[in-house]
Amino acid sequence: MQSPATQVTSLIILATLIFLLMPVFLILYIRLYNKHKRNHVIEKENMKQQFDAEILKTLVEVQDQTMQSIATELHDNVGQLLSLTSLTLNSINLTDQEKAGKKIENSLSLLSKSIKELRELAKLLHGEQMVEHGIGHAIDQEISWLSKTGAYELKVSNDLFDIQVSSPDKDLIILRLLQEIINNIIKHAQATTIQIDTYFSDNKLFLKVKENGVGFNYDETKAKKTGMGLNSIHKRIDMINGKLDLDSSPQIGTTILIEIPYP
Incomplete structure (x- = not known):
């Protein structure tokens, strides 16, 4: 001790x-x-x-x-x-x-x-019709070009004209996402009907595009990392902290829902 x-x-x-x-x-x-x-x-x-x-x-x-x-x-x-x-x-x-x-x-x-x-x-x-006057007008202009082709039956609900917030950087990416989705439909889908819905809720912007084309196997296409611009779409959505929900079935069509924190 x-x-x-x-x-x-x-x-x-x-x-x-x-x-x-x-x-x-x-x-x-x-x-x-x-x-x-x-x-x-x-x-x-x-x-x-x-x-x-x-x-x-x-x-x-x-x-x-x-x-x-x-x-x-x-x-x-x-x-x-x-x-x-x-x-x-x-x-x-x-x-x-x-x-x-x-x-x-x-x-x-x-x-x-x-x-x-x-x-x-x-x-x-x-640029007056791009994003300068808001994402609602930019999307409306893009849909207008698609409508003039006369190749599709369009069903449109665009509720983004009068939203009180804006984010020009995000607007550019959202517009490009829509353009890329439309380009994919034109190139691959063989669709006759396109439904486009846009709306704003709980500080989130939603873009939904649904078509009745040939569809595809989403998991296989995503795993291969090739084709249809999916990688680019995912990359852009990740950049703005968005979420993508894509549902596609062969011979039935494809539905894409994008959710983006906004602004």
Whole structure:
């Protein structure tokens, strides 16, 4: 059994060791904390750079898609209107004033339609119809282009026109998601009917697209990581902390529901 003096000496030595080691542990803790803080800052900066790069890429893709739509519209719509105007004017026989008057009237009507279409295209070129006026208007414009193809029976419910919040960065990604889904339907689905529903609830934006095409095996396609733009869709949804619910069956069709925290 230790004597009281020995016990006191041991306690003094232990207290001294603790007193000496505490600053060492404190310094180590501060260093680890600062290292973790620096790594966190670097990680946040890298994530911001990746997000900004993806936003820029998305903006370029949206603009490219818009330019393709404009080119198609110029060729298929405005071009046809002007061709019809030219044919009508060239067929005018000035000796038959009554018929000539009707053809001139028709030509003026065709020119008026052409001017209206060109004005709409000019707005689109200036970005007024993309995301500047809100995601509801941007989606409406995209659906308008799809409607003009006349290839699908469209059922649309767009409740995003009057929402009081906005997020331009997310709007770009949401618009690109819709464009990518529509492109996949055009390329792969062989659908005749497309239903598009958009709405806002509980600080979340919902985008639902349903079509009656040939469908596919979602699990197999996802596992292969090829085709149909699914990887790109998943990547974009993950970027904005969204959720994807996809239900597809061969010969029945596909339903996609995207839920996004907004703004």
